[in-house]
Amino acid sequence: MPTATLLNARCSTCRKVFKNSKGLARHKQYIQRYNQRHQELDELPDNIIAEFKQILLAEIHKKLPLNFRSMGKKIVSIPCPESIFFSVFGGYIHYHSYSKGIYKCIFRGHETYQVLSTIFNSDQWGKKIYSQNQQTYVVCLDSPSQDTSVIEEIDPLEKLLQLSKKKTRQPRFLRGEILIEWKKKNIQRNQREYI
Numbered sequence: 001m002p003t004a005t006l007l008n009a010r011c012s013t014c015r016k017v018f019k020n021s022k023g024l025a026r027h028k029q030y031i032q033r034y035n036q037r038h039q040e041l042d043e044l045p046d047n048i049i050a051e052f053k054q055i056l057l058a059e060i061h062k063k064l065p066l067n068f069r070s071m072g073k074k075i076v077s078i079p080c081p082e083s084i085f086f087s088v089f090g091g092y093i094h095y096h097s098y099s100k101g102i103y104k105c106i107f108r109g110h111e112t113y114q115v116l117s118t119i120f121n122s123d124q125w126g127k128k129i130y131s132q133n134q135q136t137y138v139v140c141l142d143s144p145s146q147d148t149s150v151i152e153e154i155d156p157l158e159k160l161l162q163l164s165k166k167k168t169r170q171p172r173f174l175r176g177e178i179l180i181e182w183k184k185k186n187i188q189r190n191q192r193e194y195i
């Protein structure tokens with residue numbers, strides 16, 4: 001059984017448990033560092049970032065068809081240069097490995113939808129309205145297990161927005177998780193990175 005001390009030393013975002021509060025403090029320091037822009041990452045004009053967000057939203061909306069059979073976990077993947085990824089998600093990065101070329105953002109809990117609305121500059125990012133007022137929503141569901149292994153199981157080669165969605169007439173945004181991962185893809189003759 002976890003003791004009260006252990007619970008206090010648990011990261012509220014990724015649920016990782018640390019031996020003591022020092023370990024957790026160090027974890028938070030690392031996260032702060034992950035969100036500092038590297039010199040080689042260009043600062044991009046606002047209109048480029050805004051345009052990319054629109055592309056991202058369009059791709060998410062494509063994953064919200066009006067069909068119960070297609071409910072469930074969703075993966076959205078989009079080619080994306082590192083500088084754009086950082087411009088959109090910088091400040092929300094929770095894991096970064098320079099050598100592996102990976103960034104991860106983890107969003108959990110009832111504020112997830114709102115936080116992503118802020119990032120995307122749109123509270124419509126997870127909604128799609130069909131005729132007869134039928135609507136499809138991204139719903140952040142309770143994950144059965146809150147431990148970090150859930151995150152690690154996801155294929156790191158896949159670049160993704162992982163969405164749980166559910167068709168309903170009323171928006172119901174429950175606790176859940178959305179993982180956004182950027183992974184450098186090595187293609188020798190024409191190197192591209194993907195979100």
Ligand SMILES: [Zn+2]
Pocket residue numbers: 011012013014015016027094
């Ligand atoms: Zn964490």
